[in-house]
Structure formats: structure tokens, C-alpha cells
Amino acid sequence: MDARGLADQLRPILGEDAIITDHQRLRTYECDGLAHYKVIPALVVLVETTAHVAAVVRACAAAKVPFVARGSGTGLSGGALPHADGVLIVMSRMREILEIDRASQRAVVEPGVVNLQLTQAAQPQGYYYAPDPSSQQVCSIGGNVAENSGGAHCLKYGFTTGHVTGLELVTPGGEVVQIGGKAVDAPGYDLLGALVGSEGTLGIATKVTVRLTRTPEAVRTLLAAFSHTDQAGAAVSAVIGAGVIPAAIEMMDALAIEAAEAAVHCDYPDGAGAVLIVELDGPAAEVAHQFDQVEEFCRDNGAFEIRVAADDAERALFWKGRKSAFAAVGRISPDYIVQDGVIPRTALPEVLRRIAAISAEAGVRVANVFHAGDGNLHPLVLFDDAVPGEAERAEQVSGAIVDLCIEYGGSITGEHGVGFDKARYMPRMFTDDDLDTMQLVRCAFDPSSISNPGKVFPTPRLCGEVPGRHKGAHPLTDAGIAEVF
Amino acid sequence: MGDVILENLCAATEDHAVAATEADAVDRMPARWVAWPGTTEQTAAVMRVATHHDLAVVVRGSGTKLTWGARPERVDLVLDTSRMDKVVEHAAGDLIVVVGAGRRLDDLQGDLAGSGQRLGVDPARRGTVGGLVATAATGPSRLLHGPVRDLLIGVTVVRADGVVAHAGGKVVKNVAGYDVGKLLTGSFGTLGVITQAAFRLHPLPAARSWVSVPLSRPDGVPNSVPAGTCAPVNVQALVQQVVHSQLVPAAVELDRPPSGGVTLCLLLEGIPPGVEGRTTAALDLLGAGATARDDPPDWWGAEPFRRGEALLKVTHEIAGLAHLLTALDDVCASTGLASHLRGSVAVGAVTVGLAGIRDPADSDDPAVVHALVRCVASLRERAPAFGGTVVVLEAPGDLKDDLDVWGPVGGLELMRAVKRRFDPERRLAPGRFVGGI
Numbered sequence: 001m002d003a004r005g006l007a008d009q010l011r012p013i014l015g016e017d018a019i020i021t022d023h024q025r026l027r028t029y030e031c032d033g034l035a036h037y038k039v040i041p042a043l044v045v046l047v048e049t050t051a052h053v054a055a056v057v058r059a060c061a062a063a064k065v066p067f068v069a070r071g072s073g074t075g076l077s078g079g080a081l082p083h084a085d086g087v088l089i090v091m092s093r094m095r096e097i098l099e100i101d102r103a104s105q106r107a108v109v110e111p112g113v114v115n116l117q118l119t120q121a122a123q124p125q126g127y128y129y130a131p132d133p134s135s136q137q138v139c140s141i142g143g144n145v146a147e148n149s150g151g152a153h154c155l156k157y158g159f160t161t162g163h164v165t166g167l168e169l170v171t172p173g174g175e176v177v178q179i180g181g182k183a184v185d186a187p188g189y190d191l192l193g194a195l196v197g198s199e200g201t202l203g204i205a206t207k208v209t210v211r212l213t214r215t216p217e218a219v220r221t222l223l224a225a226f227s228h229t230d231q232a233g234a235a236v237s238a239v240i241g242a243g244v245i246p247a248a249i250e251m252m253d254a255l256a257i258e259a260a261e262a263a264v265h266c267d268y269p270d271g272a273g274a275v276l277i278v279e280l281d282g283p284a285a286e287v288a289h290q291f292d293q294v295e296e297f298c299r300d301n302g303a304f305e306i307r308v309a310a311d312d313a314e315r316a317l318f319w320k321g322r323k324s325a326f327a328a329v330g331r332i333s334p335d336y337i338v339q340d341g342v343i344p345r346t347a348l349p350e351v352l353r354r355i356a357a358i359s360a361e362a363g364v365r366v367a368n369v370f371h372a373g374d375g376n377l378h379p380l381v382l383f384d385d386a387v388p389g390e391a392e393r394a395e396q397v398s399g400a401i402v403d404l405c406i407e408y409g410g411s412i413t414g415e416h417g418v419g420f421d422k423a424r425y426m427p428r429m430f431t432d433d434d435l436d437t438m439q440l441v442r443c444a445f446d447p448s449s450i451s452n453p454g455k456v457f458p459t460p461r462l463c464g465e466v467p468g469r470h471k472g473a474h475p476l477t478d479a480g481i482a483e484v485f
Numbered sequence: 486m487g488d489v490i491l492e493n494l495c496a497a498t499e500d501h502a503v504a505a506t507e508a509d510a511v512d513r514m515p516a517r518w519v520a521w522p523g524t525t526e527q528t529a530a531v532m533r534v535a536t537h538h539d540l541a542v543v544v545r546g547s548g549t550k551l552t553w554g555a556r557p558e559r560v561d562l563v564l565d566t567s568r569m570d571k572v573v574e575h576a577a578g579d580l581i582v583v584v585g586a587g588r589r590l591d592d593l594q595g596d597l598a599g600s601g602q603r604l605g606v607d608p609a610r611r612g613t614v615g616g617l618v619a620t621a622a623t624g625p626s627r628l629l630h631g632p633v634r635d636l637l638i639g640v641t642v643v644r645a646d647g648v649v650a651h652a653g654g655k656v657v658k659n660v661a662g663y664d665v666g667k668l669l670t671g672s673f674g675t676l677g678v679i680t681q682a683a684f685r686l687h688p689l690p691a692a693r694s695w696v697s698v699p700l701s702r703p704d705g706v707p708n709s710v711p712a713g714t715c716a717p718v719n720v721q722a723l724v725q726q727v728v729h730s731q732l733v734p735a736a737v738e739l740d741r742p743p744s745g746g747v748t749l750c751l752l753l754e755g756i757p758p759g760v761e762g763r764t765t766a767a768l769d770l771l772g773a774g775a776t777a778r779d780d781p782p783d784w785w786g787a788e789p790f791r792r793g794e795a796l797l798k799v800t801h802e803i804a805g806l807a808h809l810l811t812a813l814d815d816v817c818a819s820t821g822l823a824s825h826l827r828g829s830v831a832v833g834a835v836t837v838g839l840a841g842i843r844d845p846a847d848s849d850d851p852a853v854v855h856a857l858v859r860c861v862a863s864l865r866e867r868a869p870a871f872g873g874t875v876v877v878l879e880a881p882g883d884l885k886d887d888l889d890v891w892g893p894v895g896g897l898e899l900m901r902a903v904k905r906r907f908d909p910e911r912r913l914a915p916g917r918f919v920g921g922i
Binding site for chain 1: 576578579580581601621623631632634635642644648649650651652654655656657658659660662666667668671672676687688689725728729732755756758759763800801803804805832833872873874876891894895896897898899900902903905906907918919920
């Protein structure tokens with residue numbers, strides 16, 4: 001049976017309006033936040049319950065039809081790119097906050113719940129959900145779990161993986177399994193650690209138990225303008241070197257500032273070659289003391305203007321420029337590629353100079369926005385697809401930046417995920433043995449490779465039969481490793 | 486045959502292999518050989534020898550937690566990591582360190598302290614870095630820094646088949662590929678041999694203050710359900726106040742011996758004026774009898790355990806603390822045991838020492854052994870009330886043979902599938918882990 005054939009089978013279970021087979025409507029789902037990859041799925045299902053998800057996955061497993069789970073579709077690596085012969089399982093109707101348990105500092109949510117809505121729901125009780133990707137107004141918790149999303153504040157608070165204590169999982173075989181819960185350290189392998197960030201390749205989360213974080217007593221934010229990114233980079237080093245861990249330190253270069261100004265009129269200081277946004281939070285006395293230190297470090301390193309947010313509205317304005325930076329680049333360039341590489345933070349000035357050199361040599365503009373505290377770069381490579389050859393040149397520059405990150409001992413992705421887009425870069429960062437080892441995990445969860453196939457790994461592998469315990473055969477053959485194609 | 490195996494092990498390790506002695510037994514399961522590979526490559530060579538000769542392998546650091554978990558079914562070779570003890574890279578400016586698995590945690594902390602930094606872990610049993618990761622050992626400061634899984638940013642592992650693999654890297658932020666490091670954390674050496682690990686570091690605090698409050702407990706029958714400030718509901722109420730406060734403690738530890746003083750103690754860390762202010766606020770919050778010191782109480786971060794007793798790791802929902810304390814008291818009363826609970830009640834991870842009431846040294850007494858088995862079973866029955874799990878870390882005598890040290894495990898079939906993929910021949914610590922893995 002193919003995916004379209006599954007529609008008839010699933011209609012009685014999910015209901016007529018939950019099954020989409022019409023070509024025009026299917027096209028609505030052809031891409032996620034990385035819109036230049038488009039694949040029209042064979043079938044879209046809109047699920048509302050765990051039982052729905054399990055029924056769909058079981059049907060897929062029986063028919064060996066691939067499936068892809070999709071949350072809000074904001075991912076930037078093509079992680080929710082549909083499979084042409086597969087079923088796209090849309091999770092956004094599962095959007096109930098099931099429980100806010102203040103006493104145990106946990107919330108239990110359905111995967112379609114929007115990130116910011118959880119924070120809004122917890123705020124009246126003095127709590128919030130710490131991971132805050134820039135897309136938090138629309139992105140879903142389920143998507144965050146799949147991608148191990150970060151955000152500006154993960155410098156201090158860590159990524160999604162540090163905030164998930166339990167999952168209800170529909171395995172690629174269609175079984176519903178409870179992993180972890182409100183308590184920490186469930187005995188056994190850390191399956192949560194494997195699942196969070198596995199980009200939908202190990203199954204589908206249908207309930208998520210997350211930590212809630214106490215709203216800090218004080219939050220203070222400043223914006224410092226420098227004439228050059230080197231100075232801003234030095235200020236960041238001084239802050240971190242002094243043992244201060246800000247909630248966030250964000251940097252934008254001149255081109256990114258120009259774009260943000262054009263788009264959202266954030267009114268950053270004139271003539272800035274770089275701006276830093278530094279946010280401190282925590283106990284009031286500590287924040288006050290460290291805030292003074294940060295101001296001093298900025299001045300010492302050449303900040304020509306420092307603005308301190310007087311209230312939440314002003315803080316929001318500082319952040320507005322930063323959080324809208326990706327979209328804003330659309331104002332100064334018809335097309336762009338967002339990179340997500342990571343470098344050791346101390347290499348920042350050097351890497352920025354080399355990015356500038358690559359950009360100049362190729363004649364391709366690069367705007368830089370990044371989480372400076374943890375070395376997570378978001379270079380925006382600008383091009384015009386209408387001009388022949390520009391897209392290719394931009395792609396080359398983008399690839400060269402990835403290589404640069406690897407050369408400095410960094411990573412090809414800090415928070416956007418590998419997805420479809422960066423799978424081809426994985427062998428630059430990992431050996432065949434490394435990738436093979438990761439795929440052992442994949443084979444344990446999904447021996448048929450039907451859960452979001454074609455993502456994360458550049459070369460899929462057959463998993464082979466699950467080996468029994470017998471002697472004689474080579475263990476590689478036993479484990480299915482020898483069947484790599 | 487034995488000579489050939491030893492020869493091969495010596496060839497793999499530049500002559501760092503010997504026949505095992507009694508002291509090399511793993512949880513009283515005798516071993517046959519010990520090998521000390523000095524590098525990842527040598528470790529891989531050792532695992533190839535093990536594969537060739539079908540040897541069961543147990544990985545050992547300094548051996549501090551080797552008795553944790555179930556007793557392995559078979560131990561042919563002890564693979565000792567202690568020669569892989571070098572700091573490979575400490576990039577102070579990037580707050581990361583890459584270190585050999587065999588380096589002792591105390592030595593590593595000493596290396597880092599020179600740069601005003603630390604690895605944010607403080608388990609009771611220090612041991613090696615590899616052992617820390619393999620057992621996911623935990624201590625008070627986990628409240629602030631998270632468990633070791635959150636600090637581990639990269640790992641080098643030798644698989645059961647001798648293949649060397651890496652995951653993660655040496656940058657703090659990285660989502661490329663599966664987080665195999667987390668899967669290895671707490672895997673008790675059943676998935677691979679960790680030879681190197683990279684960690685995120687934190688600055689050492691400029692000031693520290695321990696604020697303790699004694700919660701009075703009437704003398705009398707040990708573990709009788711107490712009234713007054715140390716009654717379970719009252720302890721929980723106080724912990725709740727701390728948890729929801731703005732004190733931002735680095736640790737919140739409860740010490741609850743079988744009789745006598747119950748103590749709740751907070752560690753506050755930061756800059757001197759901040760810690761001073763929060764110490765005052767903590768003294769206010771904890772109320773009459775609270776005191777502040779700049780050094781920890783003597784029980785801080787230690788296990789409530791003496792040789793010959795049993796030691797449990799118990800987890801609970803933060804708000805399930807009162808249920809846990811009550812369950813413990815009830816179960817001890819009915820089994821005639823005394824319990825000593827100590828641990829991170831704001832995290833929901835504590836240790837519980839169990840001993841016979843009259844004379845802890847008589848734990849080999851069959852009646853005590855029977856009582857311990859019943860006690861663990863009853864606690865597990867009550868676990869849904871406190872929302873956690875009960876794992877037996879240490880047990881006297883042959884007690885571990887009489888009970889399932891791990892208890893019920895969610896997702897066990899997935900775990901078995903992972904094990905089958907990583908170690909289909911069950912070469913690594915067979916039987917030590919959950920569900921007989």
C-alpha cells in the first residue's frame with residue numbers, strides 16, 4: 001500500500017477533515033522554514049491525540065511508508081521537509097497545556113503547544129519556560145524537542161535537552177512508550193538524551209514534560225555600540241573572562257544592523273560597526289554589580305554609546321532588532337542563506353575577519369548576527385536568485401564558512417539542526433565510524449528507517465535484522481554494519 | 486590459551502596487562518586479566534583482543550563505583566582507564582576542557598582551579614572522569630549546574646567491536662548528529678569504553694555561604710513518623726519556600742538521620758555582596774535556629790553509608806518529598822530498619838542508607854537481609870506517590886542476588902534494542918545494567 005492508500009484506512013480513525021489528499025492543499029505543506037527546499041507530501045494527516053499518532057505510525061510501519069512529523073514548520077534546516085512518498089503528520093492540533101505543576105516546577109504539554117504560550121501560562125505563577133528560540137512566538141515545543149532548540153538565553157540556561165524530563169513517545173513501530181517523567185534520572189539509558197535533538201528520526205513525541213524556571217528577581221539589558229566587531233568581540237571576552245555568565249550576549253555587525261533598521265526601525269546608534277546586546281538576570285544585588293562590570297568592559301573596549309533599557313518596553317525594542325534580524329535581511333537582499341555554525345568563542349575575531357575575506361573575494365555580501373557568548377554564528381549570505389550564478393556563489397561562500405567553523409574545532413550547527421540541509425556537511429565534521437555509531441541508535445529505534453528518512457545522515461544505511469546472540473559471525477555483520485550501502 | 490590472551494593484551498598495551506588478582510574482582514565476581522591501555526588506540530586494540538577471544542570486559546577507573554549496578558554475569562577482563570589521565574586541552578577562555586577518562590576528578594578540579602574554573606560536579610565518590618560519566622554520579626551542586634550529562638559536550642568512545650567513534654565536539658553549543666554522549670552517560674560501561682570527554686566549565690564563585698536550619702526531631706523510636714518542624718509535610722513546606730524563593734541556591738541538601746537532628750542546608754554562591762544579601766534573606770526564610778557559615782557541614786556531599794549497609798538512590802518529584810519521607814518512615818517501621826536520607830531535595834535526587842536498627846554491623850544477618858529486600862520492594866510499591874524510582878547502589882553480602890537492583894524501567898525494550906546494536910555479543914559488563922543488559 002502506498003501513502004495515498006493509507007488515506008482510506010485512516011479516514012475512519014482520524015475523521016474526514018483530518019486527511020488531506022487534495023494537491024493544492026498538500027502544497028501548503030511543501031516546505032518548512034527553509035523555504036527553498038520543497039517537496040509535496042503524498043498525504044497529510046492532522047492528528048489530535050496520541051492514539052491518532054500511534055494509528056498513523058502503525059499504518060505507516062505496516063505499509064513501510066515513511067512519515068515526517070511537523071510542528072509549526074519554522075525549522076531552518078529542512079527537518080520537517082516532507083517525503084514525496086510519505087505521510088506528513090501535522091502535530092499542531094495537539095496544542096493543549098495539560099498541566100502546570102508549580103510545586104514540582106514542571107509542565108506537561110502536548111507537542112503542538114507554542115513555546116511562548118507555555119511561558120505566558122506559567123508567568124502568573126512566577127515561572128517561565130527557559131529555552132527561547134527567536135521563533136518562540138510560533139514554534140512548537142514538539143519542534144523544539146526534535147531540534148534541541150536553543151535561543152539567545154541558552155548561554156546561561158542551556159538548551160531544550162536540559163529542560164525535558166519526560167516524553168511520551170510513539171516509536172517508529174507505533175508503540176506508545178513513556179520515558180522519564182517529572183522526576184529526574186529514570187534508571188536505564190538516557191533515552192531522553194538520545195531523543196531530544198534527534199530531529200524526528202527516532203519517533204514522535206506526543207507529550208512533553210518540561211522544567212519550569214523561576215522568573216528571575218531582576219533583569220537588566222544594555223545595548224553597546226562599537227565601531228568594529230573586533231572591539232565588540234574583545235568586550236565579550238572580557239565579560240566571560242571575568243566569570244560573568246550573562247543570560248545572553250548577542251552581536252550584530254553593520255550589515256545586519258542596516259537590515260534590522262530597514263525592517264523594524266529599532267533605532268540602534270548611528271555609525272555602529274557592531275552592536276552588543278547584553279542581558280543579565282538573577283538576584284538583584286548580583287545583577288546590579290555585574291551590570292556595572294559589563295558596562296565598564298564595554299567602555300574599556302571602545303563602546304562609543306551604551307544604552308540601558310529603562311523598562312520592559314525598551315528591552316523589547318533592543319531585542320526587536322536582534323530577533324527580527326533574519327527576516328529583516330529580506331529588506332536588503334532578495335534571497336539569503338542562514339548559516340548556524342559554531343566556533344570556540346575566543347576565535348571569534350579571527351573567524352569574523354576570515355569570513356569578511358571570503359565574502360570580499362567572492363563578491364558575496366555576508367551579514368553577521370550571532371550568539372557571541374557561546375560562539376554560535378548566524379552568517380546571512382545574501383544573493384539574488386534572479387542573477388545567474390549568484391545562488392551558486394552564495395552556496396560556495398556558505399560552505400566555506402561551515403569549513404571555517406570545523407577548522408576552528410567548532411560545529412556545523414549550533415541550534416538549527418542538521419535536517420535535510422546540512423546532512424551533506426556531516427562527513428566534514430564526523431568520520432564514517434562516528435556517523436555509523438550514531439546510526440546504531442537509529443537502527444535500534446527505527447530499523448526500517450521510516451521516521452523522517454533522509455535527514456541528519458548523508459548516507460542512509462540498512463539496519464539488517466536485529467542480531468541474536470550467536471557466535472561465529474563477524475560482529476559487524478551481526479550488527480548490520482557490514483551492510484552499509 | 487590464557488598465555489596467548491595475556492600476550493595479546495600485552496601487545497595491545499605496550500606490556501600493560503597482567504593476570505588478575507583477588508583485588509580485581511568486580512563486585513566479588515573474579516576477573517582473569519587486567520589491561521591498562523594508555524590511549525584510545527590501545528583501548529581499541531584491547532577490545533579487538535576481547536572480541537577475538539570472546540572476553541567479557543568491565544571498564545574500571547579508580548574503582549570507587551564498581552560495585553554499583555547488578556553483579557556482572559561474567560568478568561574476563563578488567564579494562565582499567567587510569568593511564569589515560571591527561572588533560573588534552575583546557576581552553577580557559579572558552580570555558581571547556583578535554584580530558585582523558587582516567588584522570589581523577591579531584592586532580593582535574595585542581596588543574597582547573599588554577600584558572601579560577603571548575604567542572605560543576607561534586608559527587609560523593611570522586612573517582613575518575615570516565616567513572617563520573619559512566620555512572621552519571623551526582624552531587625549537591627547539580628541544582629545549579631545540572632547533571633553531568635548537561636556538562637558533557639563531547640566524547641570519544643571505543644565500541645565493543647573496537648571501532649573508535651566521537652560524538653559532540655568541544656564547543657558548548659552543538660546539535661550536529663545524535664547526542665551519543667548522553668546515551669553513554671549513566672550506561673555503566675555497557676555500550677562502549679569512554680576514553681576521552683569534553684566538558685563545559687564554570688567559573689569558581691568568589692564567595693560561598695552555607696545556611697543551615699536544624700529541624701527538631703523528638704528522640705525515641707527511630708523513623709517513627711515525627712511531628713513538629715521535621716514532620717514530612719513541614720519539611721516539604723520549607724523546601725517549597727526555598728524552591729520558590731529568589732535565593733537562587735547553588736544547592737539545597739536535606740540530611741535526615743534515623744534519629745536526632747534533621748538539617749536543611751542551602752549553599753549560596755556568587756559575588757561577596759550578593760551572597761551576603763542572600764544569606765541574610767535565607768536566614769530570614771529558614772527562621773529560628775538558622776545559622777550561616779563559610780564552610781559546609783561535615784555531612785555535606787557525603788553518602789549516608791557505611792560498609793555493610795545498603796545504599797539506595799531514590800528520585801522524587803520535587804513536591805513528592807513529603808510522600809517519600811512518609812513512605813520511608815512507614816516502610817522502615819514495618820521492616821525494622823533504620824534509614825538515613827540525604828540529598829538534593831530541590832532536584833529530587835537523594836541517597837538513602839539502610840541498616841539494621843540495633844547493630845548496623847549485623848547486616849549479614851539473614852533477618853536484616855530479608856528486611857532490606859522487603860524494604861526496597863515496599864518503597865517501590867509506594868513510588869507512584871512520590872513520583873520517582875528506587876535503585877539499589879550498594880547492598881551487603883549477597884543481597885544483590887535476591888533483588889532487582891534497578892527496579893522497573895520505562896522504555897526497557899528500546900534500551901535492549903540500543904544494547905543489541907552497540908554490543909550484540911554482550912561483551913561489555915553483561916548483566917550489570919537494567920533488565921539484565
